[in-house]
Amino acid sequence: MGAGLVLAARPGWARPARIARARLPLIMIDPGHGGHDPGAIAPDGVFEKHITLASGFALRGALLATGRYRVNMTRERDVFVTLEGRVADAVAANADLFIALHCDHLPSPELRGASIFTLSGNASDGLAAKLANDENSADRFAGPGIAGVSPQVAGILASLETRATRVSAATLAQDIRTSFKGVVPLLPDPSRSANFAVLRDPSTPSTLLEMGCLTNPLDERLLTSPKHRALMAARLTSAIDRYFDDFAGSRDASAGGIPG
Numbered sequence: 001m002g003a004g005l006v007l008a009a010r011p012g013w014a015r016p017a018r019i020a021r022a023r024l025p026l027i028m029i030d031p032g033h034g035g036h037d038p039g040a041i042a043p044d045g046v047f048e049k050h051i052t053l054a055s056g057f058a059l060r061g062a063l064l065a066t067g068r069y070r071v072n073m074t075r076e077r078d079v080f081v082t083l084e085g086r087v088a089d090a091v092a093a094n095a096d097l098f099i100a101l102h103c104d105h106l107p108s109p110e111l112r113g114a115s116i117f118t119l120s121g122n123a124s125d126g127l128a129a130k131l132a133n134d135e136n137s138a139d140r141f142a143g144p145g146i147a148g149v150s151p152q153v154a155g156i157l158a159s160l161e162t163r164a165t166r167v168s169a170a171t172l173a174q175d176i177r178t179s180f181k182g183v184v185p186l187l188p189d190p191s192r193s194a195n196f197a198v199l200r201d202p203s204t205p206s207t208l209l210e211m212g213c214l215t216n217p218l219d220e221r222l223l224t225s226p227k228h229r230a231l232m233a234a235r236l237t238s239a240i241d242r243y244f245d246d247f248a249g250s251r252d253a254s255a256g257g258i259p260g
């Protein structure tokens with residue numbers, strides 16, 4: 001009976017999702033690497049590609065449970081997908097957000113924590129530039145003749161990128177940072193930028209999340225824990241909720257603080 005009272009107090013609560021199911025925002029989750037591209041490998045042999053896929057499933061489950069989103073994934077199995085193919089999937093599906101999931105590997109095993117990347121022609125720091133280089137080079141696994149993002153295509157995409165897309169991506173990155181704070185360990189300076197191939201779609205706000213460092217034993221323990229992945233998925237989901245609550249539909253290009 002208590003439940004009946006609650007429902008009566010919120011008339012129409014369930015209706016929007018039923019009316020506009022097809023127009024729910026579409027979130028494209030991109031679990032990094034896969035197939036013959038293992039991504040980073042922890043000192044004890046854990047592959048990044050398995051963590052990114054498991055994390056992708058956790059995030060998909062958390063997003064679908066809200067009833068607010070549709071969710072696609074660029075891969076649902078241990079298969080190789082080119083970087084260009086991942087972006088093309090998001091564009092073809094007209095995704096509202098593109099979220100790439102990765103694990104970091106840093107030169108010092110003491111460094112740990114998640115970081116959130118948005119696209120920039122200028123990397124925020126030397127490590128960010130190196131990381132983008134490593135992640136972009138995933139397409140070397142595609143073999144000769146099946147190139148990833150050609151320099152021409154990359155140049156066109158970069159020049160087409162709209163300021164509005166950039167504002168939205170920066171907003172989402174900030175929402176994730178806020179949502180993770182005190183719950184998911186963060187790098188000392190977790191908002192980073194670099195020229196990642198998978199972030200170059202000009203029409204889809206995109207972010208690349210390094211969920212933690214496989215080179216750090218504490219982070220590796222977290223990343224291989226289903227419980228921690230579920231926690232991270234829940235925090236990501238609340239960041240995405242906040243993003244759509246605050247900014248979808250009112251992307252004000254006059255907002256400041258956009259990374260160069």
Ligand SMILES: [Zn+2]
Binds near residue numbers: 039040135
């Ligand atoms: Zn990666």
